[in-house]
Amino acid sequence: xxxxxxxxxxxxxxxxxxxxxxxxxxxxxxxxxxxxxxxxxxxxxxxxxxxxxxxxxxxxxxxxxxxxxxxxxxxxxxxxxxxxxxxxxxxxxxxxxxxxxxxxxxxxxxxxxxxxxxxxxxxxxxxxxxxxxxxxxxxxxxxxxxxxxxxxxxxxxxxxxxxxxxxxxxxxxxxxxxxxxxxxxxxxxxxxxxxxxxxxxxxxxxxxxxxxxxxxxxxxxxxxxxxxxxxxxxxxxxxxxxxxxxxxxxxxxxxxxxxxxxxxxxxxxxxxxxxxxxxxxxxxxxxxxxxxxxxxxxxxxxxxxxxxxxxxxxxxxxxxxxxxxxxxxxxxxxxxxxxxxxxxxxxxxxxxxxxxxxxxxxxxxxxxxxxxxxxxxxxxxxxxxxxxxxxxxxxxxxxxxxxxxxxxxxxxxxxxxxxxxxxxxxx
Numbered sequence: 001x002x003x004x005x006x007x008x009x010x011x012x013x014x015x016x017x018x019x020x021x022x023x024x025x026x027x028x029x030x031x032x033x034x035x036x037x038x039x040x041x042x043x044x045x046x047x048x049x050x051x052x053x054x055x056x057x058x059x060x061x062x063x064x065x066x067x068x069x070x071x072x073x074x075x076x077x078x079x080x081x082x083x084x085x086x087x088x089x090x091x092x093x094x095x096x097x098x099x100x101x102x103x104x105x106x107x108x109x110x111x112x113x114x115x116x117x118x119x120x121x122x123x124x125x126x127x128x129x130x131x132x133x134x135x136x137x138x139x140x141x142x143x144x145x146x147x148x149x150x151x152x153x154x155x156x157x158x159x160x161x162x163x164x165x166x167x168x169x170x171x172x173x174x175x176x177x178x179x180x181x182x183x184x185x186x187x188x189x190x191x192x193x194x195x196x197x198x199x200x201x202x203x204x205x206x207x208x209x210x211x212x213x214x215x216x217x218x219x220x221x222x223x224x225x226x227x228x229x230x231x232x233x234x235x236x237x238x239x240x241x242x243x244x245x246x247x248x249x250x251x252x253x254x255x256x257x258x259x260x261x262x263x264x265x266x267x268x269x270x271x272x273x274x275x276x277x278x279x280x281x282x283x284x285x286x287x288x289x290x291x292x293x294x295x296x297x298x299x300x301x302x303x304x305x306x307x308x309x310x311x312x313x314x315x316x317x318x319x320x321x322x323x324x325x326x327x328x329x330x331x332x333x334x335x336x337x338x339x340x341x342x343x344x345x346x347x348x349x350x351x352x353x354x355x356x357x358x359x360x361x362x363x364x365x366x367x368x369x370x371x372x373x374x375x376x377x378x379x380x381x382x383x384x385x386x387x388x389x390x391x392x393x394x395x396x397x398x399x400x401x402x403x404x405x406x407x408x409x410x411x412x413x414x415x416x417x418x419x420x421x422x423x424x425x426x427x
Contacts (some may be wrong), residue, residue, distance in 0.1 A: 013415040036323040036389070037373060042316055050371045052400055056107050058378025059397050062098060064119055066229060066379070066390040072372050073102035073122035075390030076384065079337065080327070081146065083135070090135040094150030095128075096391050098157035102260045103394025105164060106401050121168060124161065127154050128174050131181070138185045140205035148189060148197050148216065155182040158231060163406070186220055187238050195241025196220075197261055211259035212245040215285040215341070218292040221246075222408050225295060229409040236413045244298050246289050255279035255308055256289045256332065276333035284334070284342025285313035287349035294352060296411045304349055308362060311346045315369055318342055322373060322382045327356045339382035340395040343370055347402035370399055 024186065069073055076088060077096030083089045101123045104116045111117070130136060131154060137148050158179050161167045166174050168281055190197060196212020197220050203209040219291065221242050227232045244262035252269045257277040270279060282289075286307040293299035318339050327335040350362045373380055380396040381389035 009056060018206065031226040036384060036386070037375055038374075039319050042320070044316075044319060044369070044372045045376070046140070047371045048366050050374070050400070052367070055374070056379065056400060057378070059393050059400075060104065060107055060113075060116065062375075062379035063113055063393045063397070066086070066387065067100070067122070067394070068117055068387065069126070069127070071144065071326055072073075072120060073097075073126040074388045075123070075394075077391040078385040078388050080325075081144070083141070089146045090130060090133050091145075091150035092128055092131050094136060094147075095153040096128055096174040096361045098150070098389075099332060100152035101127075101157050101330065102153075102160060102392045103162065103397040105166065106394075106398045106405055108401070108404070109173050110166075117297060120166070124157075124167070124171065124175075127157065128163075128171065128178060131178055136423055139187070139190050141204045144200050146199045148186075148199055148220070148397045151182050151185045151189070152197075152216070152220045152223050155179065155186065155227065156219075158182070159223070159226045162230070176337075179227070183224065183232055184225060184352075187235060189241065190238050190416070191245075193241065194245060194260070194262065195238075195243070197242070198259065209262075211261065212242065212244060212249075213248050214256045214260055214282075214289055217242050217245060217260070218288040218345075219290050221411075222295070225409040225411040228411060232240060237379035239296070239411060240413070243293065243298060246293055247298065249289070251279070252276060252277045254286065254303060254310070255282035256286050256317045276328060278332055279310065280314040281332035281334060282309050283318055284345070287342070288345035289365045290351055291345065291408070295408055301352075301354065304352060305358070306345055308349050308353075311342060312365060312369065313392070319373070323384050325384060334386070336382050339373070340380055340392045340399075343386045344395040344402075346350060347399040348355075348408065351402055359403075366399065368392075370396060 030406060044085070067073065074093060074097045077092045078088055079092065081089060101120045104120050130359040158175050162175065162179070163206070191208065191210045191212055192206055192364070193208040194210065194212065195218035196211040198216060200213070201207065201210045221239065224234050224239060246256070248264040248266070249257040250262040251257065251265045251268050251273055257276065258264060258281065265273070271423055277282065287304070290299055290307045294301070294304055318334055321329065321334045321336050322339045324336055341379065347366055350359055350366065353359050372384070373390070375381060379389040380392040382392050
């Protein structure tokens with residue numbers, strides 16, 4: 001069984017604006033949670049090494065305790081963006097719940113853990129139901145709309161649950177139907193011609209003048225690679241255009257632009273890059289970009305290893321923004337939500353390296369830097385909002401257990417057989 005990987009989001013509830021979802025705020029509970037850790041000393045003092053089994057047990061307990069809603073069925077990711085008269089976005093609601101479910105499934109012993117199985121079952125039901133909400137349909141409101149994050153991670157979750165044969169029997173048809181629909185949603189919402197996906201589209205929803213978000217486009221591609229490996233139809237053109245966007249975004253020093261430019265920046269030197277495209281700025285997204293290109297036959301192992309090393313080199317630039325207010329703050333425009341996203345995709349990238357000794361070395365380094373941000377209750381959270389610990393803790397669990405998780409699926413154009421027709425891809 002093979003599965004690809006992910007990146008971020010979710011929320012609380014709203015009745016009239018979101019098509020029948022019961023409105024219930026968990027703000028009081030959220031404020032009661034301890035404020036997430038913020039680093040004030042650099043270099044950050046080194047904690048004791050993580051004991052993976054102990055840390056995993058505590059993280060699972062913290063994640064289960066964070067599930068909320070009237071039916072205890074969701075893990076809201078909370079950021080600063082709001083929609084529909086101040087409501088947390090439905091796309092964040094769906095995406096955050098999907099990511100939390102993926103984290104619970106990733107930890108060993110899932111099938112024998114009744115509490116986790118039940119929590120994931122409630123989360124799955126919530127995602128399937130909430131994909132029917134008006135704000136999750138194949139559309140886009142204004143120039144900024146985050147439903148695409150929900151589409152990406154919901155698709156990844158459903159595919160992984162199918163691979164693991166963890167879909168309850170009574171939901172098989174519903175899950176299969178939503179997989180097909182989510183593929184359609186990503187295909188139809190791709191930026192025409194220029195390729196890729198972005199939650200910010202100042203030129204209008206389907207204008208080719210928009211640029212792709214690299215840290216959204218790479219996880220979207222991995223989800224679609226996974227879908228194709230499961231024999232779903234995914235147009236080559238959508239994939240190829242998105243890969244072209246990632247290729248254009250790579251600067252000469254090896255970092256990746258925040259938004260893929262219309263003209264390649266492959267020969268642009270560091271001193272000529274805008275601040276949000278500088279190499280340290282891309283420390284959390286370069287690994288997922290390089291992994292995705294490698295999976296599609298366009299990458300390079302040397303570039304991938306360099307991206308991993310730069311994650312560690314520029315870790316302080318990510319850590320200084322952890323759980324802070326504001327988003328794209330100079331000098332590098334790093335938003336807090338890149339922090340644990342970066343750890344997850346660094347872990348994924350490490351597993352693509354062919355050198356066993358190098359993988360072991362980098363795994364140990366990653367566990368150590370992850371230990372620095374562990375909260376007192378055993379959770380992880382890179383936002384200032386307590387409920388976003390669901391997103392962060394799930395990413396941390398997957399980071400810790402990445403060596404034992406199925407690798408992401410490769411992709412090749414339809415004319416050439418995919419490498420994922422081998423081990424584990426459904427036949």
